[in-house]
Amino acid sequence: MSKLRLGIVGTGAIFRGAHLKPLLEHPEVDIVAVCDINRERAEKIAKEINVDRVYADYRELLLQPDIDAVDICTPNRFHSEIAIAALEAGKHAFTEKPDAVSPEEAQKMADAAKQSGKVLMAMRNNRFTPASRYLKTYIEQGNMGDIYTGRCGWIRRRGIPGKGGWFTTKELSGGGPLIDLGVHMIDLAVWLMGNPRPVAVSGATYTKFANNEISDSAHSAFGDKKEDGTFDVEDLAIGFIRFENGASLQIEFSWASNIGEEMNFVELRGTKAGSSIKRGELQLFTETAGQLSNIIPVMGKSNVSAHGEHLKHFIDCIVRGAKPILTPEHGVDMIKILSAIYESAETGREVRL
Structure with a gap:
């Protein structure tokens, strides 16, 4: 070829x-x-x-x-x-x-x-950012110990994409910010945790800003807006995921809510160290020489597109037989999680996977 x-x-x-x-x-x-x-x-x-x-x-x-x-x-x-x-x-x-x-x-x-x-x-572009790659190596070297819990999210003050169009039409999108943004941060957190198998979830969803036209996020430019279109999805979702190994993950995703500013984050807690990736910036929290220590790795600025890096990896897997960083089974687990959170929100109970 x-x-x-x-x-x-x-x-x-x-x-x-x-x-x-x-x-x-x-x-x-x-x-x-x-x-x-x-x-x-x-x-x-x-x-x-x-x-x-x-x-x-x-x-x-x-x-x-x-x-x-x-x-x-x-x-x-x-x-x-x-x-x-x-x-x-x-x-x-x-x-x-x-x-x-x-x-x-x-x-x-x-x-x-x-x-x-x-x-x-x-697409799982967040696995390919400099911070994510560094942290994955840091974890695989045993520096965080047993990662037992964490929290992740992507929350916006006002950032509803393509309002009235396919983004806000459940038949076409499958849901709101949970399925739109949740894929990104939940996947990154679970991947960094070593891909433990999810066994149960609970969640709640809310739609409070369907009639609000204010926007402060560049992301609201995605999609084609449609006047008098459909808005039958959530604008905020929260939840909790349990894994087979006993680990857990809190989640929160919103297109619109009354917060200070837009933020995406993945925070993990390990027995040797904790970590935080916020807006692509990585910090580590640990102990050195008998004292609590905060570490900010010096990785320099990168102009490399994370989307491009994932596409490049896809091409490497085809052309050179590289080992895929993402398997279809990861996708099955992800959609099971999202679907079960929606079910939990509808029924008001925990859903086993």
């Missing part, structure tokens, strides 16, 4: 803002086709990047025998459908998060990947 011939399905803001540049700059990738249900949008990006083939139906793209892999950047509902179809067509598949909107669909994706022998990944 001289170059990985890639087809793009979905050419909206996340593709333009996070996928396009690293793919164009990758020496082993050739974007050969683009697809979007909005054909005009697809044609515009195709012209910009000098791609001849444009489709409005992903099924037509998947019929092309010279396409090796697809990059899926559609609304959440279609991630699993397109990924499964791609795998069944003999193509590798990379999809934006979340993997799927139900555990059943996530499992179908994992099964299709196993049967096809092709690489399947969903």
